[in-house]
Structure formats: C-alpha cells, structure tokens
Amino acid sequence: MSKGLLSGKSRHLARHHIPSMLSVRSVIKEFDIGEKVVVMPKGNFKDIPHPRYKGKIGKVIGKRGTSYIVEVSAMTAKRKLIVNPKYLEKRIGEKA
DSSP: OOOOTTTTOHHHHSSSOOGGGOOHHHHSOOOOTTOEEEEOOOSOSSSOOOGGGTTOEEEEEEEETTEEEEEEEETTEEEEEEEOGGGEEEOTTOOO
C-alpha cells in the first residue's frame, strides 16, 4: 500500500542535508540563461523536484519569479521543470 510520493525516501534525499543547515549562499544562487545545471533535491521536502530528476543535467531556459525553468531530458522526452535555485548546482567540468 502506497503512503505517498516520497514514502521511505527521506534517508536517500536528506542524508547529509538538514533543512535548517542550508546556507544563505545556497539560497541566493544566480544562473544565466543557457547555462548547464545539475538538479539535486536535498534538505526540505516542501518544494523539491521529483526524485526521478535527481542528478540530471539540464539547461536553464528562463526564470519565473525567484525560480528557474530548467529543460531536462527524461528518457526520450524533454521536460521543463520549475526549480528553486537551492536545488540547482553549476555543472563542474564543462568546457567553455
């Protein structure tokens, strides 16, 4: 019997990320349109993207309020996610 979308996932998502321990730097990140980012849900479960997108690399295609619109490829389809900047990280090792 299912108990919800994130049932039993708290250990996998928040092992090292306590919501009260998120730094100010992680909350006020800035990204440029066209920049490659990694979706990393962590900490607070209130507004995280779906766990299936954890670790996916996407491209910032716009901004909506304080959040960013990120285009991610999931299987054969392109998905557009609206993600809070605290769940995004810059892609490391990208060649300019």
